[in-house]
Amino acid sequence: RAHLDRIAAVDQDVHAFLHISDAALATAASVDAARLDGADLSPLAGVPVAIKDVLCTFDMPSTAGSRILEGWVPPYDATVVARMRHAHLVPLGKTNMDEFAMGSSTEHSAYGPTRNPWDLDRIPGGSGGGSAAAVAAFEAPIALGSDTGGSIRQPAAVTGSVGMKPTYGGVSRYGAIALASSLDQVGPVTRTVLDAALLHDVIGGHDPRDSTSLTDAWPSFAAAARAGQTGEALKGVRVGVVKELDGEGFQQGVRQRFQESLELMAGAGAEIVEVSAPHFDYSIAAYYLILPAEASSNLAKFDSVRYGMRVVPDGGGTVEDVMAATRDAGFGDEVKRRIILGTYALSAGYYDAYYGSAQKVRTLIQRDFDAAFAQADVLVSPAAPTTAFKFGEKLDDPLAMYLNDITTIPANLAGVPGIALPIGLAPEDGLPVGIQLMAPVREDARLYTIGAALE
Numbered sequence: 001r002a003h004l005d006r007i008a009a010v011d012q013d014v015h016a017f018l019h020i021s022d023a024a025l026a027t028a029a030s031v032d033a034a035r036l037d038g039a040d041l042s043p044l045a046g047v048p049v050a051i052k053d054v055l056c057t058f059d060m061p062s063t064a065g066s067r068i069l070e071g072w073v074p075p076y077d078a079t080v081v082a083r084m085r086h087a088h089l090v091p092l093g094k095t096n097m098d099e100f101a102m103g104s105s106t107e108h109s110a111y112g113p114t115r116n117p118w119d120l121d122r123i124p125g126g127s128g129g130g131s132a133a134a135v136a137a138f139e140a141p142i143a144l145g146s147d148t149g150g151s152i153r154q155p156a157a158v159t160g161s162v163g164m165k166p167t168y169g170g171v172s173r174y175g176a177i178a179l180a181s182s183l184d185q186v187g188p189v190t191r192t193v194l195d196a197a198l199l200h201d202v203i204g205g206h207d208p209r210d211s212t213s214l215t216d217a218w219p220s221f222a223a224a225a226r227a228g229q230t231g232e233a234l235k236g237v238r239v240g241v242v243k244e245l246d247g248e249g250f251q252q253g254v255r256q257r258f259q260e261s262l263e264l265m266a267g268a269g270a271e272i273v274e275v276s277a278p279h280f281d282y283s284i285a286a287y288y289l290i291l292p293a294e295a296s297s298n299l300a301k302f303d304s305v306r307y308g309m310r311v312v313p314d315g316g317g318t319v320e321d322v323m324a325a326t327r328d329a330g331f332g333d334e335v336k337r338r339i340i341l342g343t344y345a346l347s348a349g350y351y352d353a354y355y356g357s358a359q360k361v362r363t364l365i366q367r368d369f370d371a372a373f374a375q376a377d378v379l380v381s382p383a384a385p386t387t388a389f390k391f392g393e394k395l396d397d398p399l400a401m402y403l404n405d406i407t408t409i410p411a412n413l414a415g416v417p418g419i420a421l422p423i424g425l426a427p428e429d430g431l432p433v434g435i436q437l438m439a440p441v442r443e444d445a446r447l448y449t450i451g452a453a454l455e
């Protein structure tokens with residue numbers, strides 16, 4: 001009730017939600033009843049959760065921020081949603097996002113932007129700005145996001161929240177409306193590292209419905225976070241500062257808080273080493289070929305026949321005419337831009353030059369990670385190059401928007417886990433700054449331990 005009241009009070013300004021569940025109170029009451037009956041409930045039972053609208057929910061519309069899916073209610077739950085229901089969490093509603101998760105500001109949502117609770121004239125990050133703003137505005141205690149190139153970690157950074165992108169394959173993608181299938185991961189957005197770990201414990205683990213799901217037995221992430229809370233966890237940890245993810249283009253106050261964090265870690269017994277990952281300089285170029293290529297293929301299913309919107313041109317027309325009219329009316333500019341880029345990069349004659357080259361760069365970036373992790377247990381960088389920028393600042397310049405993703409994209413290209421957590425406010429604008437920690441593939445628990453120690 002308190003969260004629904006808070007949503008009623010602030011969401012006309014923040015606009016974190018696209019849909020509020022009408023079942024939340026009844027679900028919460030049933031959890032209370034089970035508790036009174038002495039049921040053995042999971043640690044998050046009864047906790048309300050906000051769900052990014054890219055995740056399918058059988059009882060709420062799932063639009064992925066797009067007009068083409070307006071009002072569409074999927075026939076099934078995403079695995080992560082089903083697991084949350086099974087653990088008795090209470091879905092509060094669906095959160096706003098850039099259309100099909102393309103963007104860094106939520107300005108590409110077909111339903112209008114979300115505002116940053118710290119300053120309503122500024123972006124909450126993207127694409128999962130709704131989930132991060134809901135958590136930061138106390139409309140929800142925890143939320144789910146998806147991260148293809150930073151859409152969990154960058155919104156967390158600019159709203160003073162915690163955001164975790166798990167190892168690729170660690171959390172099921174079944175029922176997550178696909179952006180770029182080789183990069184997408186679902187993960188938690190929360191106010192504390194322990195909360196993120198608790199939610200990860202609920203949603204993670206093998207799912208036979210996702211062909212890229214890892215079959216690993218994962219440790220308890222909550223236990224890993226609690227182990228970090230003792231304060232001893234940083235002793236002897238080798239912290240690698242990635243040379244390529246700092247410096248030119250990074251805001252002064254962001255760099256200052258980042259430096260202070262490094263000093264704090266050194267003071268707690270960590271060994272700070274500089275590492276170089278030379279191919280990270282090409283990560284944005286590679287990502288913005290691989291992502292549009294995969295997205296153009298994934299979005300081909302929105303054909304006016306199988307899902308959502310259908311626009312029939314005046315006087316009728318062929319199936320192709322209906323498809324074209326629907327996709328023209330249903331997709332926004334950024335989505336069209338990426339479909340065109342992607343189909344071009346995949347077209348015969350260009351495939352090797354663009355998509356093929358980008359995949360080779362991806363391998364080089366993975367090798368940079370391997371070399372860096374030979375020298376360090378975790379890699380660190382600012383979670384985003386700047387604090388929250390103002391609406392409109394980068395909207396007319398797609399390249400400026402893409403460049404904002406420099407810190408987060410390498411982890412997606414290599415499949416490694418990354419966590420963003422708050423490290424104070426930038427002196428020049430009083431806005432939240434985040435640090436990012438990255439660990440080798442499958443070492444998500446390490447991020448929870450060291451993240452909790454740093455928190």
Ligand code: GLN
Binds near residue numbers: 149405
């Ligand atoms: N800003 C990135 C993009 O626009 C992030 C996308 C994401 O993680 N969903 O592609």
